[in-house]
Amino acid sequence: MTWQQLELQLPALHLPQAEALLELLGAASVTLLGAGPDEILEPDPGTAPVWTVTRIRALFAADADLDRVTRVLEESFGTGISVVAETLDDSAWTDALSAEPREQRIGNRLLITSSRDSHHNDGCVAVRLNRGLGFGTGEHATTRLCLEWLDAELTPGAKVLDYGCGSGILAITALKLGARQAWAVDIEPQALEATAANSTLNVVSDNLWIGSPERLPEIEADVILANILARPLIQLAPRFATMLSDSGTAVLSGVLVEQREEVREAYAAHFLELDERVLDGWVCLVARHLRY
Structure with a gap:
């Protein structure tokens, strides 16, 4: 099966709204990522934070209109964002999913995850963290x-x-x-x-x-x-x-x-x-x- 992947980089303060909007636009999976290998994620003690930007990866079905999705995102969050879209075949889609941060089960109930696409029916309590x-x-x-x-x-x-x-x-x-x-x-x-x-x-x-x-x-x-x-x-x-x-x-x-x-x-x-x-x-x- 072919999927389309969209990667969005934007100011971290827009993260909750961006996730909700991607879901409304039909994303099958939304995952939080770091903002890049060169970004300093933990500044020196007492200094202001430098991780003001975060990345989101969203997967869409093959027939989704990513041009429309991109337009809506740009209209919603302005020009200070970066959007990259690509098509994934089966193997690339599997690789993309396997590269995402793994979930952790702790104790009898807890699930620690960075993914919004965590649907479990076993009574677990999911805690979501932005690893970025x-x-x-x-x-x-x-x-x-x-x-x-x-x-x-x-x-x-x-x-x-x-x-x-x-x-x-x-x-x-x-x-x-x-x-x-x-x-x-x-x-x-x-x-x-x-x-x-x-x-x-x-x-x-x-x-x-x-x-x-x-x-x-x-x-x-x-x-x-x-x-x-x-x-x-x-x-x-x-x-x-x-x-x-x-x-x-x-x-x-x-x-x-x-x-x-x-x-x-x-x-x-x-x-x-x-x-x-x-x-x-x-x-x-x-x-x-x-x-x-």
Whole structure:
């Protein structure tokens, strides 16, 4: 079977509208891609983001009018976009699909994907991430440990703080698994932008607060997810204790096996350790808040 492929490059802020428009125009598959091999996806700490452009690949049936699709896209988004169309035979179409980022199954319910064309009828919860934004997608052990905890342990209706949010994957996953409210915090402006974009893709923006640590209001979370590093985790122990509800849970990741005792000591005054999970030399400590 012959297919037509359209590749669109445009400002990242237009991404949600572009995806929706491609679907309305008859795309059989829409996949998010990076903006090119030469683009710097993760700028230096404290600098403004440079990943202002993203790419989308869409597949259309052989008889689709791609000239019309291109005209509509240009009319909708102006001249600051680039559209390239080509025809694919069977082998090229198969190669194009196999080159797309793979999906990840995590735990019993979670599916992490970058593709809009993810239709599963097995009750999974799909979390979509734009890989073109240059942040984590759940493949690293530290993130995976947190995702596994969310899949197995999160109580519906919980209020969740994602401290060091990066792509926003943990806060977004929590909301899609039934959390009532989430706060996503990071010191890097590009992380906050990525989280905002990914929350739009997953239609959870209404229940997600996004900002820097100094802007975070006084909160009482049921769960704190902190996938950062051992040193900041140790420094944040007293502050985390003031942010958790009675018997709230802290999920602490980004800790190397040889660092776990130091982190445990920092949390011993305010938390009771409940669990330890280890993957590829990384430890995730799960602790319950103690209030006296």
